[in-house]
Amino acid sequence: MNNILHRLRPKSFKSQLVLGMGSILTFLILTFNYITVTEERDFLHEQGLKQAANRSLALAAAAKVWLLSNDYVGLEEIAHNFAVYDDLEFIAIINMDGKVLEHTDHSLIGQYIADEKRIAYLKEMRHTDDKPTEYKILIDNKQHIEIMRMVHDGKNHIGMINLRLNQINRQKNIDEIIMKGIVFTLISVFVAILFSFFIVNNLSKELIALIAMMKRVRHGDKSVQANESTTKEIALLSREFNSMISALKKSEESYERLRERLELAFEGTQDGLWDWNLSEDSVYFSPIWKKMLGYEDHEIPNKFSSWQERVHPDDLDNAMKDVQDHIDGKTQMYKNIHRLKHKDGHWIWNLARAKAIYNQDRKAIRMVGTNADITELKRLEKALDDQEELMIAQSRHAAMGEMISMIAHQWRQPITVITMGANNMLVDIELGNTSEEKLRHEANSIVAQAQYLSKTIDDFRDFFRPNKNKEEVKVQDVFNEAVNIIGKSFEHDNISLSINGNEIGTIKTYSRELLQVFLNLLKNSKEALVEHTKEHRYIDVLIRSDEDSVITTICDNGGGIEKTTLEKIFDPYFSTKNEQIGTGLGLYMSKTIIEKHMHGRITVTTKEDTTCFEISIPKTSREEEKKDA
C-alpha cells in the first residue's frame, strides 16, 4: 500500500504544489457552483409550484360563481381565458361527484374521473369542508406539475380544479444554468490551475536555480552565489546556501592542505600506503606502494593475495602471525620487517606498520598501514655489522699483540732461570765439578720451569680460543684468569690488587669475551697508574650480585679522567695513549661485548684521581627470557 502511494505521489515539488493548489481551487469552485446551481434550481422549482398554486387559486375563485350557478358556458369561458398560458397542458373543472364539467380537451367533458388518486382525494375532501383553500400537488417532476384544488363556497367544497402545467421551459432554464455552471467551473479550474502554476513556477524557479547551483557545486564549481530572493524562506535558504558554500570552501581548502601535506609526506618518504577491507578482502595499494615493487598502478590487483604472494617465503609465517596478532587485538600495532619481491625478481626489505579498526564486537574490519623501503638501511646495517666484525678482528689483533708482550714478560723469568741453570751445569762440566746430585737438582728445576712455561701458554691459548657458545662460569673465576695473565706485571709496577665480593653462583655467558674485557680494563688501570700515580697504586675490585645481575666494579687511583675524555671514552678509535700503545678499540670493544653480546651494561665514573668501571651482566640471557615467555 505504501509502495503504491509512494509510486503515485507526485515526484516534483512543482507538480505537487500545482496539483494541490489546483485541486483545492477546483474543489472550492465546484462546491460554489454546485450550491449556486442547486439553489437556482430549487428556486425555479418553487416558482413553478407557486405558479401552479396561484393559477389554480385564481381559477377556483373564478369558477366558484359558475359552479354555484351550474353555468357551464361560464366555466368554458374561464378555461378558455386561462388557456392562453402556453405552459398549460390542461384545465379540468370537476364537480364533487367526479364528473368533468369543463376540460380544455372538450372530448373529456361529461366523463367521470377514473384515476384512483384523484378519486381518493375527492372522497377525502367531501368530508373536510372546513379546509376552504385545500389543494394537493399530484405530479411534481421535471416535465409536469399537476395540482388539484378544491373550490369552496364558504361552507362546503363545491368542486375541484385540476390543472397541469408544462415544465419544459423551466427545465430548459435549469439546464442552461447547469451548463453555464459547468462552463464557468471549467474556466475557473483552468484559471485556477494556471494561476497556481504561475505561483508555483515562481516559487520553484528559485528553488530549481538553487538545485542547479548545488549541482554545479557538486561538480566542483565553488564560485556560485545564490541570488537574493523576495520570498522570505527562499531568501533564508539562499543565505544558508551561500554560507554553506563558503564553509564548504573553507573546509575544502583545509582538506586540500591536509591532502597536500599527506601527499607530500608520502611523496617525500616514498612510503607505500595500503588500506585493507577485511570484510570484503579487498586492499587498496597506493601507486607508490606498487612503484616500490616496480609495478604500474594497474599491474597489481587490489587483493590481499597481491601482497601475500610477494612476501619472501622465510618471512611470510612471521608476517602473517604479526598480522593475525593485531587482528586478534593482541598487539597495539602491527609492525613487521619482511622482504617483498620486486618485479625484477630481487627482494625489497620493507618495514610495515599498520593499525586495525575494530567494530563494536571488537572484530577487526579494516587495517590501514604503510610500507617503508628499508633496503638501503638493511644494507647499511649489514655494512655496519661488517664494520663491527672488522673492529672486533682489529681489537683481537691488538689484544693478541698485547698478549704476546705479556707472554714475553711471563716467560722471561722461567727462561732466565732455565738458562741460568744450564749455565751452571755448563760451567760445572767445564770445571769438572759435576755431581749427580747437582745435575738432578738442575734438571728438576728445568722441568718445573718448563711446566710453568707450558701452563702459561695454555692460559694464553685459552684466551684466543674462539668462544662461540655460552658457558656456565663464575665471574670471579674469569676475573682470576685475567689476574693470572696480567697480575705479574702489577707486582713489578708496585700495584696492589684487592679482590672482594661474596660467593656468587655461575652465569651463562661468553667467558673468553668477558676475559678480554677484564684484561682490557686491568691493563688500562695499570697504564694509568704507572703514568699518573707515584705511590700507593691500587686497583680495588668488587664482585657482587643483585637480584638479576652480577656486578663487577674495578676502581683505580690512576689519576681520574677528564670530562671531555669521559664523553668519548667508549668511541671507537678514541685513545689518549700514543698510537704505538693504544688502538682506541679497547673500551669500544668492551662496551660492544658487554652491551651487544651479553645485553649487560658498562659505565664509568670518575672522582678526583679515582676511576671506576662498573660492569653489570644479567644472570639470565635474553634468549632464555624469550624462551621462558
Next chain:
Amino acid sequence: MHDIKQLKEQIQTLRERVKQCKILVVDDEDEIREKTGAFMERFFDIVHCAEDGKVALDMFNQDPTFDIVITDLQMPNMPGEKLIKALKIIEPELFIVIMTGTPPDVDDEYTHLYDLCLAKPVGVDDMLKMMEMLVERKKL
C-alpha cells in the same frame, strides 16, 4: 760453537782472575736471584744477594767494597734505575751490569750509569764476556 777445550781454558782463566772480586746480585725474582748467585759462586769467592734496590743500597752502604753489582731494573720498592744512580754517587768507579728482560733504549738518560746491559735470558757467553770486561776494567 765453542771449542770445548778453549772454553774450558777460558773459564779457568777467568775464574782465577775474578776470584778475589766481591759481587752483589740484585733481583726480585727469587729463583733468578738464587740461580744467578749460584752461577757467580762458581767464579767469585764472595757473592751477596739482595731482593730489591732498597736492600741492595743498604748492603752497599754498610760495605762499599763490592767490585761489581749486577741488577735487574723492574723491582718493587726501589727500581734498578734508582739504585744505580745512588750507587754511582757513592762509588763512581763501581762496575755496574744491568740484567733485564726489557733493555733500556741506548739514548736513555741513565745509559752512562752502567757498564754493560745483559738481556734476559743471559747465556754463558755473555756471562763470560761480562767477566772479561771486569778483568780488563780492574786490570786483574
